[in-house]
Amino acid sequence: MNILSALTETLSDAxxxxxxxxxxxxxxxxNRPDLCHYQCNGALPAAKxxxxxxxxxxxxxxxxxxxxxxxxxxxxxxxxxxxxRLSDVYLASLAKDMAADERLLLPLMxxxxxxxxxxxxxxxxPLHVGHLRSAIIGESLCxxxxxxxxxxxxxxxxxxxxxxxxxxxxxxxxxxxGADGVTAEDLNEIYPxxxxxxxxxxxFAEKAAARTAALQKGDPGxxxxxxxxxxxxxxxxxxxxxxxGVSFNCWxxxxxADPYVPRVMNILQERGLLRESEGALVVDVALPDDKEPMPxxxxxKTNGADIYGTTDLGTLLQRKELFDPDEAWYVxxxxxxxxxxxxxRCAKLAGLLEKIQCFHFPFGTMNGKDGKPYKTREGxxxxxxxxxxxxxxxxxxxxxxxxxxxxGEEKTEAAYKLGMAALKxxxxxNHRTKDYVFDMDRFLSSEGKTGxxxxxxxxxxxxxxxxxxxAGIAAGEILPPETDAxxxxxxxxxxxxxxxxxxxxDKAPSVLCETLFDMAGRFNRFYFEHKILQCPGHALRASRLxxxxxxxxxxxxxxxxxxxxxxxxx
RNA sequence: GCUCUCGUAGCUCAGGGGAUAGAGCAUCCGCCUCCUAAGCGGAGGGUCGCACGUUCGAUUCGUGCCGGGAGCGCCA
Numbered sequence: 279m280n281i282l283s284a285l286t287e288t289l290s291d292a293x294x295x296x297x298x299x300x301x302x303x304x305x306x307x308x309n310r311p312d313l314c315h316y317q318c319n320g321a322l323p324a325a326k327x328x329x330x331x332x333x334x335x336x337x338x339x340x341x342x343x344x345x346x347x348x349x350x351x352x353x354x355x356x357x358x359x360x361x362x363r364l365s366d367v368y369l370a371s372l373a374k375d376m377a378a379d380e381r382l383l384l385p386l387m388x389x390x391x392x393x394x395x396x397x398x399x400x401x402x403x404p405l406h407v408g409h410l411r412s413a414i415i416g417e418s419l420c421x422x423x424x425x426x427x428x429x430x431x432x433x434x435x436x437x438x439x440x441x442x443x444x445x446x447x448x449x450x451x452x453x454x455x456g457a458d459g460v461t462a463e464d465l466n467e468i469y470p471x472x473x474x475x476x477x478x479x480x481x482f483a484e485k486a487a488a489r490t491a492a493l494q495k496g497d498p499g500x501x502x503x504x505x506x507x508x509x510x511x512x513x514x515x516x517x518x519x520x521x522x523g524v525s526f527n528c529w530x531x532x533x534x535a536d537p538y539v540p541r542v543m544n545i546l547q548e549r550g551l552l553r554e555s556e557g558a559l560v561v562d563v564a565l566p567d568d569k570e571p572m573p574x575x576x577x578x579k580t581n582g583a584d585i586y587g588t589t590d591l592g593t594l595l596q597r598k599e600l601f602d603p604d605e606a607w608y609v610x611x612x613x614x615x616x617x618x619x620x621x622x623r624c625a626k627l628a629g630l631l632e633k634i635q636c637f638h639f640p641f642g643t644m645n646g647k648d649g650k651p652y653k654t655r656e657g658x659x660x661x662x663x664x665x666x667x668x669x670x671x672x673x674x675x676x677x678x679x680x681x682x683x684x685x686g687e688e689k690t691e692a693a694y695k696l697g698m699a700a701l702k703x704x705x706x707x708n709h710r711t712k713d714y715v716f717d718m719d720r721f722l723s724s725e726g727k728t729g730x731x732x733x734x735x736x737x738x739x740x741x742x743x744x745x746x747x748x749a750g751i752a753a754g755e756i757l758p759p760e761t762d763a764x765x766x767x768x769x770x771x772x773x774x775x776x777x778x779x780x781x782x783x784d785k786a787p788s789v790l791c792e793t794l795f796d797m798a799g800r801f802n803r804f805y806f807e808h809k810i811l812q813c814p815g816h817a818l819r820a821s822r823l824x825x826x827x828x829x830x831x832x833x834x835x836x837x838x839x840x841x842x843x844x845x846x847x848x
Numbered sequence: 849g850c851u852c853u854c855g856u857a858g859c860u861c862a863g864g865g866g867a868u869a870g871a872g873c874a875u876c877c878g879c880c881u882c883c884u885a886a887g888c889g890g891a892g893g894g895u896c897g898c899a900c901g902u903u904c905g906a907u908u909c910g911u912g913c914c915g916g917g918a919g920c921g922c923c924a
Contacts, residue, residue: 309863309864309866309867309869309870310867310868312868313867317867319865319866319867322865322866322904322905323865325904326903326904332904355867356867357866357867357904357905358866359866359867398924400924437924440923440924441923441924442923442924473923487922532924555921556921556922557922558921558922560921560922568851569850569851569852570850570851570852570919570920571850571851571920572920573920573921574921575921576921576922578922579921579922580922581922583922585921585922585923585924586923586924587921589924610924611918612852612853612918612919613918613919614919614924615852615853615918615919616851616852616919616920617919617924620921642853642854642917642918643917643918645917649916649917650917676886677886679886680884680886681884681885681886682884682886696886707861707862707872708860708861708862709861709862711853711854712853712854712861713853713854713917713918714860714861715859715860715861717860720859720860720872720873723873723886724886724887725872725873725886725887726860726871726872726873727860727861727862727871727872727873728872728886730886731872731886731887733886734884734886734887735887737884737886738883738884738886738887741883741884742883742884745883746883788861788862792862792863792871795871795872796871799871799888802887802888803887803888803889805883805887805888806879806885806887806888806889807888809882809883810883811883812882812883847884848884848886
């Protein structure tokens with residue numbers, strides 16, 4: 279079991295035995311590390327409820343813990359804190375338990391089937407920086423949920439059915455381009471051109487809308503163009519996501535939801551939810567106690583074409599039938615919060631949510647140093663591939679400054695892994711829901727809270743472990759800590775399972791980043807102060823090697839959840 | 849205008865009804881004859897946007913205001 283739950287159980291018991299409510303026994307990580315490792319503040323509210331002296335209540339509960347070998351001290355402090363220190367022997371045994379447990383002491387959870395909708399690229403449109411966060415945050419949430427034991431289906435949810443398809447098809451027609459001869463480079467240029475044109479050229483905009491409708495109605499010409507755009511674009515997208523280390527279980531798109539749309543419309547019709555409004559079909563989703571104005575959700579445009587809300591409903595029905603999930607997560611930027619609010623309400627009215635719980639887990643914007651959405655120097659939208667190239671290029675420069683001898687191949691590998699880690703940790707160390715400032719120099723630095731710092735820590739550990747293997751030195755039993763540096767390192771280990779649980783409940787990869795930096799810092803201090811291979815005494819050396827092995831595994835597991843890879847040298 | 853969100857050290861950010869509000873960067877000062885110094889230690893730096901309220905206790909909760917960002921039916 280995770281340590282906080284275990285300690286809380288103990289304290290809850292103690293409170294209950296003293297005649298107070300067990301809920302006062304909540305234990306938290308100490309905010310006064312100089313005084314204790316863990317603390318319980320429950321005596322303060324208990325005192326209020328029972329009109330007694332809080333310090334006396336704390337004393338009653340604390341008295342029951344005396345003699346418990348897990349603690350080196352159980353003290354009370356005014357006005358009513360209970361301060362707990364873990365004993366060295368217990369710390370060593372916790373580390374041993376953890377080393378023997380694949381799941382790092384995580385409690386078993388009820389296994390759920392979760393479909394995660396992330397990535398969300400548009401076919402025929404180049405990926406830009408706005409797609410980065412959905413991809414890496416979504417990927418991390420998938421991996422986290424899987425590590426906790428859930429069945430997770432990651433779906434890219436391609437935007438392959440909307441107006442952008444009509445725009446591209448219309449532009450291809452105007453240029454007299456055959457559907458077969460299109461390349462990814464063409465597409466990257468055609469969409470922005472067509473999109474710009476539609477804004478000034480009303481006739482073209484109408485044509486694009488008509489092509490969109492034709493595509494959705496099954497027009498053979500439009501379908502043929504669409505199919506060739508799809509195959510070219512998907513191959514291109516696959517390459518980009520491979521580079522990012524993001525892998526989806528499914529590559530369904532809005533087009534795959536299309537067959538479900540008529541059924542959704544039927545359901546809406548049968549339930550009497552459809553209403554005509556200004557030539558379009560809408561569903562009223564307002565509730566009596568809404569504070570904000572809640573306009574009806576549009577499900578069919580005046581020209582008969584579907585709109586994204588409709589395809590989202592179709593997708594939900596598709597997912598329900600294909601996967602029968604318990605939960606559906608949508609990882610998109612927070613500007614879509616209102617949209618999902620409408621969709622979820624509509625889905626509920628349509629009876630699609632009897633079993634599925636839908637959640638929108640939004641994220642903030644990636645800004646430049648000026649605090650505005652990140653742009654190229656020219657003020658345009660930054661392509662994701664360009665951003666990746668630049669980061670890897672800069673990482674290579676850093677790698678070339680390294681004192682460690684590396685082959686050209688190793689340098690390339692290191693530059694790629696460092697660059698990706700810089701991007702990912704730079705992003706995910708910030709809380710998901712907040713905007714953040716993208717600063718490549720800062721993210722790529724080896725100093726500070728960066729991906730490369732974490733990677734360097736693991737590389738060092740593995741270097742020592744490799745030397746131990748070469749010398750035939752085996753790891754042994756983890757001994758109780760004798761120095762502050764050892765103790766601090768061992769204290770960090772049991773926090774990991776709690777961090778995983780918190781990251782999961784908040785859907786916040788940043789929690790794992792915090793844990794990683796904390797543990798890496800403690801390890802680097804330990805490493806600086808102690809010799810491992812040349813330390814006095816076989817038992818001590820074997821114990822420290824075992825600690826290194828465990829720290830290596832813990833860091834690797836956490837980094838893998840964040841899809842950060844470790845270079846062999848740096 | 850309405851709704852949501854953010855405002856914490858010079859900068860980038862954690863935290864969160866309780867004991868002295870934490871990191872990293874930057875600045876300054878130290879540490880490699882020794883397992884990767886892309887490392888480690890130390891110092892300075894804060895009326896937690898403002899006001900009022902709830903509370904034994906508010907930076908944290910509530911209300912109002914100020915300031916930034918976003919959303920508010922035929923793009924996704």
